[in-house]
Amino acid sequence: MDLKRWTHVVALADRRSFIRAAEQVHLSQPALTRSIQAAEAELGLRLFDRGTSEVVATPAGEFVIARARQLVFNSRCLQRDVELYRSRSLGDTAFGVGPFPAATFLSQLMADMRREFPGINLRVEISNWQLLLKRLREEDIEFFVADTRDLPPDPNLHVRALRREPGGFYVRHGHPLLKPRKPVTLQQLWSHGVLSVRLPAGVRAVVSRLLGLPSPDALAVALECDDVEVLKAVALACDSVLAAPHAAVAHEVASGRLHALEVTDLPEQSSAMGVVTVRGRTPSPMAELIIGRLPSGG
Template structure:
């Protein structure tokens, strides 16, 4: 069976629809249907159940798709590695970054890249690790930098630790809590907490300090992946900001934000890492950007 047909099988499995898969592989729906039917006939296996709402892989299909996916991936890697070997030149690229590292190191990194390589085009996607992982597996980005504590174990991923990002709670200057030497979590929480999506470990600690029966009961006043926006909101009202220290150091130095000492709260820190696909050779630009990231 040729490689294109294997890629058709993977597309249908991923999109769960012949219509969406046909768009992805640039075929008409009838042509894609014939390709899948020919593959099933050649293999002697039914790969998909054609339901009324979506197409679902059969047990045999799951077995075949897993191996077909690796074939397609290896083929793309080979084509790309040959091109890199032939040119070894810097080129345009895309990568992802989580909200905390975006707030603490992205500005300087991108400034350096633009000053040194003005002819290179970069695309940066700022989002939470769940969406960035999806983009990486779809090969829409080459790598991403994010808090890696909650990444699911996956032999296809390679993770290189970057650094820990300690954080805490902050309020605007003049906030009612700013005058307290220390506060409790029940005193802090009613003011409304602004943060990116809290990792399960942090949710568990905060829930315990609040006396909640389950972390599922914990709710943020504002959850957003844009740390800059969260800072603006915290500076304009009595909400409490949860953020890495490095992201608010300028506001703290200027006296605009005040750190809170929260009794009973252990030190909280994000574990930043670079996540890449194992077996894929990074482009020269990706290698350069990764080398510029701060080490532990």
Template sequence: MDLRRLSHVLALADVLHFARAAERVHLSQPAFSRSIQAIEADLGIRLFDRDVGDVRPTPAGEFVIGRARRLLFDARCLQRDVDLFRDSQLGDTAFGAGPFPAATLMPRALSELRRLYPKVALRVEESNWQQLLERLRAEDIEFFVADVRDLPQDPALEIRPLGTQPGFFYVRTAHPLAGRQCTVADAWQYGVAATKLPSVLSTELARVLGLPAGEQTVLALECDDIAILRAVALSTDTVLAATQTSVQADLDAGALLPLRIEGLPSLFSEMGVVSLRNRTPSPMAQNAIACIARVAGEVNARQGAIAIQTAGQG
């Protein structure tokens, strides 16, 4: 089986256009067409139907395309593992972080990694889990850390739990609702700022707010950058939905206060490290994952101690 020609099949399956697929693999269109014809001849089946201006996989083509993706992925993993074994080097690495891990785990983890491995280049992408999952599947990053509740049930993904970070609704000290009992509906009237809500939480909030069946809650401000959300909450009457760890400094300084709110669904971030199953992480990626897991454990323990202390004071 010619892996190069299989890669040409995948290129055509991705763009469904001979000229663009040929450009993607750096071949002339005639050479690319001959490559597709050759693998069809070798397999004895037609992989693509070709009409004027229209290319689409045949049923047999769909079968081959699915198997080819797995085969080429395994081939890349094998080559990468051989290179790592041969070179015995740490190597540079790239990974992703969702909004809350970026705010609560990455500063400490990255500082530690830079101290321990000053000659290693790290690239960290901050985004929501959907975009990070696309980057992971494209093999542009080795892993990402994010809230994993909405991740699809995919056997190709491996998830390492990192624990939960509890959250709440917070407002600035001069907010009209500060210090008084209120409801979720009261808070919602001022507008809620948050990262993209997990679907289960959005559904529960819709129920508490009494929205019609099937209607989802709408945030006043949705943003993947916690620093921006905090800045808005500190300067306006917008209510901030966030993990306690991500705003602990503002709570300690007295700049933000938790709302005394009735009927608020449980807010938390369920964090995990997400990677591709059967893809061996590079040595540096393994070190980064271990460091992030250690920091997460320390942060969770500290947050638990603060919760016990707060409960004791109450």
């Protein structure tokens, strides 16, 4: 079977619709149907059940699709490697970053890249790790940088740890918890409403236990947002408490607009940032250069 037909099989498995899969591979629906039928005839196996609502892989189809997906992936990698070898240039790249990297080192890193390589085009997607992982698997980005504590185990992924970023809780100047200035309890802090990115499962478990809640699901976060700049703006405008890495609020703290709270009953917290790539997928030279400039672990 030729590679194009394997590509059609994988597209139908992913899209679960002849219409959507045909659009993805730039074929008419009848042409895609004939391609799938030819694949099934050649293999002597029924790969898909054609339901009324969506197309679903049969058990035999799941077996074949897993191997077809690897073939298609390897073909794309080979094509990319050949292009890189032929051009021997840095090339453009696209990658993703989580909320905390976006609020700490991303701006400086991108400014450095633009100064040194003004002819290169970069695309950065800022989001949570769940969406970035989806983009990585779809080959829309080459890698992403995010807190990896909740990343599911996957032998196809490679994670390189970066520098840990300690964090804490911050409030605006004149906040009631600063009068008198003394350590506060986690309960006092939480009563004002907490602003945060999506909390990792481990952090939710620790905080909910310290607050005496029956489960992590009972923990209420006043505002969850993937944009740390939005969270800072809200914290500066009201009495809510901001949870963030120290590096993300260094400017506001230095100017006296935000103040760190000393919390009596909370262990020290820090992020667990990592670079996530797909094993076997050769990064572009520009992607390798950017990854090499990220803050190393330790």
